[in-house]
Amino acid sequence: MTEFPRRKAGGFAKAAGLMASVAVFSTFTSVVTAPTAAMAQSFAFNSVQIDGNQRIEDATILSYMGIAKGQTVSAGEVNAGFRRLEDSGLFESVEVEPQGSTLVIRVVEYPTVNRISFEGNRRLDDDALAAIVETQERRVLDPSQVERDAAKIAEAYSQQGRIAARIQPRIIKRTDNRVDLVYEIFEGDVTEVERISFVGNKAFSDRRLRGVLETKQAGLLRRLIRRDTYIQDRVAFDRQVLADFYAARGYVDFRVTGVTPELTRERNGVFMVFNVEEGQQFHVGKVSVSSELSNVDADAFAKALKIKSGDVYSPTLVENSITRLERLTVQEQLQFVRIEPRITRNDRDLTLDVEFVLSRGERVFVERIDIEGNTTTLDRVIRREFTVVEGDPFNPREVRQAAERIRALGFFKDANVNAREGTSRDQVIVDVDVTEQPTGSISFGANYSTSDGVGLVGSFSERNFLGRGQALSVSLGNSSSNSTAGITFVEPAFLDRDLAFGLNLTYTNNTASYADYSSNIGVFEPSLTFPVSENGSLQVRLKGEYAEMYDVADDASVIIQNEADEPALQAGGLGYTYSFDTRKTGLNPNAGVYLSFGQDFMAGKDVQYVETKLRAQATTKVLNEEVDLRATFEASNIAFAQGSSRAINRYYLGSRYMRGFEGGGIGPRDATEDAALGGNNFAVARFEAEFPIGLPEEYGVSGGVFYDIGSLWGLDETYGANVKYDDFSLRQVVGVSVFWDTPIGPLRFNWSEPVERRAQDKPRTFEFTVSAEF
Structure with a gap:
């Protein structure tokens, strides 16, 4: 067996400048004897004798030499033929x-490659590696190509x-000038990002900037997290993300x-340092619109702008x-109006x-x-992601925006x-080149909460x-208190328009711990959703509902x-539901x-009612x-005519x-049976702050505080029962939270204390939730 010199992978060849050594084959060294040089000497060969060739024809060799019988040639021409x-x-x-005259x-x-094989590879299979190498079986072995x-x-x-x-490439000699080519592979361990730091940043902390990057630091659960692996292409992406x-x-x-x-000394970790120059923050100064076209009123266009002086420039x-x-x-x-920002x-x-500036653009069509x-x-x-079709005026900006929408579909690995x-x-011809990626998934999971206990979930989805x-x-x-089943279907471009058709079918069997009954509820809901403004949309729907108590x-x-x-x-x-x-x-x-x-206007045998829902969040x-600040207000009402x-x-x-x-812990109650009755109305405001608590962010742990205030009230019939808390009476709660973002799902721990409550309310001072898919 003849061995090639050992070669290491050049992992930092692009990003860090770490040069991998490139060895040449020690086995296939060209042994060259140049012809004797004679500056004024010339030759005329009557015959050519070729020795050693088995596969290559004499004519092929002579064509490279470029010397014919009887032709007078100089020593330089002989040397040039030798070089060719x-x-x-x-x-x-x-x-x-x-x-003499010969x-x-x-x-x-060079030998012929009889067989190519790979040894030591586990992470990349033979088929994947075979698709990478260009050396082919039954072809002449090219040492430089093997090295590449x-x-x-x-x-x-x-x-x-x-x-x-x-x-490490190796060759094994066979008979008839053939060789087997073996790539011996030592895969090594994954190189993790041990620490990411920044030099030159003043406006934003290292923690904030690390949160922007796709690359993450290795943490406690490094075996489950894949974004802490050092990958050169990801670093290039992170540079652009920081700039954006x-x-x-x-x-x-x-x-x-x-x-x-x-690299760390063990070569299994990397310390990454981003050197940045922030510069100064700029705001928008004077905003204006001018027109170089006689038939365009610049003032009308200026009124359409929403950018204002004093805004942070973006x-x-x-x-x-x-x-x-x-x-x-x-x-x-x-048509053909070009809008150029100066x-x-x-x-x-x-x-x-x-x-x-509004000016006349080139007359170019798609x-x-x-x-x-x-x-x-x-x-x-x-x-359909293009707003232009064949024959329309060409607008480069619309094409770029169409490209972004195509990528945002999530159907393609590359577009x-x-x-x-x-x-x-x-x-102009617009070329779209995409690479498909899997869009379906089957998942099984579990969740837990102190109110519903342990639950198991399974789903199939295809985007x-x-x-x-x-x-x-x-x-x-399925959980200890309820079982659910649902089917959801969405056609995002119904009738080839910007109109989404949805169909939702759900069934729920519920036996809540705070209820003295069981229930079956089924909902059938087809809908149409369409945009009504830049950030607003309207959904209209039909709704059918079945509900029974037993x-x-x-x-x-x-x-x-x-x-x-x-x-x-x-x-x-x-x-209908309007969303902004x-x-x-x-x-x-x-x-x-x-x-x-949103509102639903429902009617059935002996019933007519309107259900109204409002949700606002900032x-x-x-x-x-x-620090993240969140404020949410929710209110609903069901009114029976x-x-x-x-x-x-x-x-x-x-x-x-x-x-x-607890669930059913506030609102109207039967004072005799101490039973939750629910209410026709509720209104709740929630305020929350989430902030770092000093732990390394790769652990995914942060803290929070919250304040909730709200009420649940209203019954139609009491049937003579002794009902308490049927009026609008506020409850208030303060608490602290710990958030832990783990690969198995987001964990949340809440410790709360009611500061305003009623005697028969059911408080809960601790709550823990987790959900996961696997």
């Missing part, structure tokens, strides 16, 4: 020797965080001057403003003046949109959208059902017993609001974005709505 033959890569060694050429051919293949294998392991991997983070906060001069990874602000102005050009039926920098007051790589997803699913010149200079972009999910759950306890409240004697509730009706959400799409990256208001970050409410459609407030009390 040597550089052909076909021979291990070459000798050229003139002997030219003698002696060659030793070894480097590619090392790079593949580096992308998995195994930068200490070593690849600062740019969105007005730091237009921010730069990452370098990322320095340092490229997103400018992009959104251009999009808003472009929409206005479409409404005004103006930024004027004012270093004295740290502002940026923004002027939007010739066609070509889509490739979608083996599962239908073309129309991708095509590239590029424009190129079409069949004429005024035509791109049959390649049509539809979402389908089926879920089953297995009422003998000592249950007389109210519950009378309600259970009534026939099952069967009702149907119409409903800026938490992800708003202009402020640190704050957002969510508002939802979030923001303060103290250099270290015919018939009366029952326990199965009244509200019970558990910890999801108001912490510090």
Whole structure:
């Protein structure tokens, strides 16, 4: 067996400049004897003698030499032919020797690769490695290509965080000048990120910046976390993420001057240092619109802008403003209008003046949109993300936004959208190249809460059902107090419009610990959802509901017993919900609001009622974005115009709505039986702050404080029972929380203390919840 020199993987070749040694084959060393040089000597060969070639034809060798019989050639021409033959890569060694009128050429051919195999690989299987190497069986062995293949294998392991991997090619000689090529692989351990630190940051702490990065530090549960593995491509992504983070906060001069990874002595860990230059924070100065077109009123466009002087400058602000102005050009039926932002920098007051200039753009049209790589997803699913079609004016910004929407679908591992010149200079072809990725999942999990106990859940979901972009999910759950089953289907582009069709079927069997009865509830709900503004949407729906009460306890409240004697509730009706959400799409990256208001108008045999729900939430970050503040208000009302409410459609407030009390722990109660009755109305406000508590952030532990205030009240019929707390009477709770974000699910520990309660309320001072999927 002939051994190649040992070679290590170059894990830091790009990011850190750690140069991997590149060895040459010791076995295949070209032994060259150059022809004797004679400056003025010339030759004329009557014959050529070729020795040593087995596979390579004489004619091929002579063609490389470029010398014909009887041709007079100089010594330099003989030497040039020798070099061409040597550089052909076909021979291990070459000798050229003139002997009188005969030219003698002696060659030793490289062997043929008989078989390629891999040894020592576990993380990457043979098929994956075979797809990487370019050396092929039954081809001439090229030592330089073998070395390049070894480097590619090392790079593949580096992308998995195994930068200490070593690849050692070996050859085993066989008969007839054949060899077996074996890549001996030492995979090594995963190289983890032990610590991430920053140099040059003043506006934001290391903790805040580490929270932005995709790469994470190795923590207690490092065996379960994969984002703490050192991967070069991820570091490159993190550099861009940092730049985007600062740019969105007005730091237009921010730069990452370098990322320095340092290996630990054991080579199983990396200390990463990001060197940054923050610069100064800029605000928006003067905002104006000017027009170079005689038929365009600049003042009308200026009124459409939402960017204001004094705002923290962000490229997103400018992009959104251009999009808003472009929409206005479409409404005004103006074509080929280019909107160009001109930024004027004012270093004295740290502002940026923004002027939007409307000018005549080039007359370029979209010739066609070509889509490739979608083996599962239908073309129309991708095509509908474009607001332009063939024949429309070409708008580069709309194409970029379409590319972002395609990536946001989550159907593709990679999606590239590029424009190129079409069949004429005024035509553009848009090329879309995508790489599919799995979009379905089957999960099984468990959850626990002090109110419901241990529960098991299972679900199947497919986000791109049959390649049509539809979402389908089926879920089953069971706990000590209830069992649930549900099917949800969503068609996001119903009738090829910006209209989502949804269908929801749910069934719940409930035996709550605070209720003296069991219930079955089924809901059938088809819906249509469509946008009504930039951040607002409206859902309209049909709703059918079935609910029954059974297995009422003998000592249950007389109210519950009378309600259970009534026939099952069967009702149907119409409903709507308006939603407004800026938490992800708003202009402020640190704050957002969510508002939802909806009503269902239901009617059935002997019943008519309206159910109204309101939810409002605001979030923001303060103290250099270290502390999260959240405020939520929720209220609901069910009002019967015919018939009366029952326990199965009244509200019970558990910890999801108001912490510090058991499920059914507040609200109207039967004083005699001490039984929770639920209420027709509730209103709750929750205030919460989450902040670091000094532990390393890779542990995923943070602290919080909260304050809840609310009430549950209102009954239609009391059937002569002794009912207490049927009026609007506030309860107040304060508490502290510990959050632990673990790979098995988010854990939350709440310690609470009611500061205002009623005598028969059921407080709970500690609550623990966890949920997980596996």
